[in-house]
Amino acid sequence: MSFFVAENLHKRFGSQVVLEDISLAFEAGGVSGIMGPNGAGKSTCFNVLTGLYRPERGRVLFDGEDITGLAPSEISRKGISRSFQVMTLFDEFSALDNIMVALPAVRSGLGRAFWEMRADSALADQAEAVLAQVGLGGRERVLASALPYGERRALEIGVTLASEPRIVFLDEPTQGMGSDGRTLLVDLVQKLRTTYTLVIIEHNMQFLFQLADRISVIHWGQVIAEGTPSELNENEWVRSSELGKV
C-alpha cells in the first residue's frame, strides 16, 4: 500500500459537489503533484486530506492508519504538515520565532513555565537551520510582516518544514511568484526532495512537470488523468487543455 492514500473521497458544500469519488496515492520519498485549473477542487482536496474539512464519504490513510475526519492538530501530530496558498504567517513574530513555535520541542514543552524558547541555544540552532534550508539565513530577526513577498513564501514553507513532518503538502507554492522566484522554488524543492515526501498542488504545469514523479490531474472534482509527466504529455486531454499554456 502507498504511504498516503485517499479512497473515494466525496465532499460537497450545500448542493454543490466539489469532490466526487476522488482516489489518490502518494509514495514515500517521492514528489507527487496535483494539477488542475482554478476551481477544479484542488484546494478542497488538500483541505480534506489535511483535516480542515471532513469528507462526506471515503477514507484517508496515512502509513496504513485511518486518519479520516481527524482534527488538523491531530493530523499534524502524526507527521503531516502543510503550507497554505494564502499565507498564514505569524506576522508580529520574527522569522525565527515563526519557526520556533512550529518546532515539536516547543509544542511538547508547553507546560514548562521556566523554559524560555528564545534563550535555548539548541532550539535556536535548530530553527536557524530550518531558515537556512529555505534560504532565509541572516533574516532571523526580521519581522515576518516586514519580509518581501518571495521571502514570506519561503518562510511559509519553512514553518511547514519546522514541524519535522513525514509528509509535506505544499498548496500552490508559486502563487504570486515571478519567474526568478519560481526558479528559486524549483531549486528549493529539488533540495527538499532528498529529505521529505512532498505533495504539491499547482496550476502551473511547467513547474510541476519539472519536479513531480507522478501527477494527478483534477477537474470537475474528479481525477481525470494520472501518470508520470511524460505519460501525461501524451494524454490527449492534458495536451488540448488550457493547463499547458499557463
Added chain:
Amino acid sequence: MLTAKGKASLVPRQMLVFFVILFSFPFWSQSVGLYDYIGIEIAIWIIYGLGYNLLLGYTGLPSFGHGAFLGIGAYGYGLAHLNLGSGVWTGLIIAIAAASAAAALAACLLSHRRGIYFALLTIAIGQIFWFVSIKWHSLTGGEDGLLNILRPELNLGVTSISLKSNVALYYLVAILLAVVVLLLWRFLHSPFGSVIQTIRMNETRARFLGYRVWLIKWTVFTLSGAFAGLAGGLFCMTQESAYPDIMSLHASGLIVMMVLVGGGFVSFWGPVIGVVVFFMARDLLGSITETWLLWYGLLFMAVMVFEPEGVAGMWDRLTRRFFGQFPPAPDTKRSTQEELST
C-alpha cells in the same frame, strides 16, 4: 549569538519601577491629592485587567462579559464570609475557585468559537450570570446584593492585622498584585505565552502546527476567570458588599475600554496604564463634571482613532523616535520591531 538577547529576566526594569511605585504609594499619595482607597481600587482593577488581557491582548479573544467572573468572585467571597465565617485566605480561595469553575464552564461553550461568534457568546453568558445574580434572591440578595461583609482580620499565623484601615488593606492588595504580575510575566515568557499569541495572529496555522487550540483557549479563559475571581474577592472585601452591578454589560465594557486605552495589544503593561488612566479620569474629570463618563468615552474614541495601540503604543513610538539607540526591551514583540528600526 541570537539567543543571548532572548532571555527575559525574572524581574525586568519596568517591573522594578512598577513595584517601587506600587509599594511607595501610601507615602506620597496624599501629597499629589490622591488617597489610599483609590490605590486599592486601582490595584484590584489592575489584577482584573492583567488577567483579562491574557484573553484580549495576547490570545486575541474579545470577551464582553468578563464582569461575570469578577462578580462571581465577589459573591463567592461574600457568601463564604457570611455563611462560613471564613477569613481572608479561605474567602479568596473560594472566590478564585468559584470564578474559575464558572469560567471553565463558559469556556466549554466558547473554546470552539472565534471572532464575532466568540464575542457575542461572551455577552450572552455574561448576561445570564448577571440575570441570575439579580433573580436568585435567597443566595445573592437580589438587586441589593450582599451587604455587611465586614473586613476581616488578616491572620498571619504569629499575629493578625486588622484590614479596617485602608493602608493595611492596600498593602494586602499590593502584595497580591505583585504576585500576580510575577506569575503572569513568567507565564507569558514561557512557550505557552508565545503560543497563545499565535492563536491571535493565525488560529488556523496554529491548529496545523499541532496545537490543540480549543484546549489552549479553554485554559486561557479559565485562567483569566481565576484572576477576575481574585479581583472580585478583593473588591468585595474592600467594598464590604457584592452586588449585581459589577456584572452588568456596562461594567464588563469598562475593562475592555481600559485595556484598549492602555495598550494591552502591544504591551504587558497596557492594562496597568489603562486602569490608572480610567481612575484618574474618573476622579479628575468627576470633580469637574458629573458627565465625566461622556468625556472618558470621547477620550476612548480619540485613542481608538488616533492611537489604536493605546498609551503603551504611543509611548513605544515616542521612545523609539527620541531614544532609538536604546537597547531593546526584553518584550519579544517590541524587541524585534526595535531591531528593525535601528
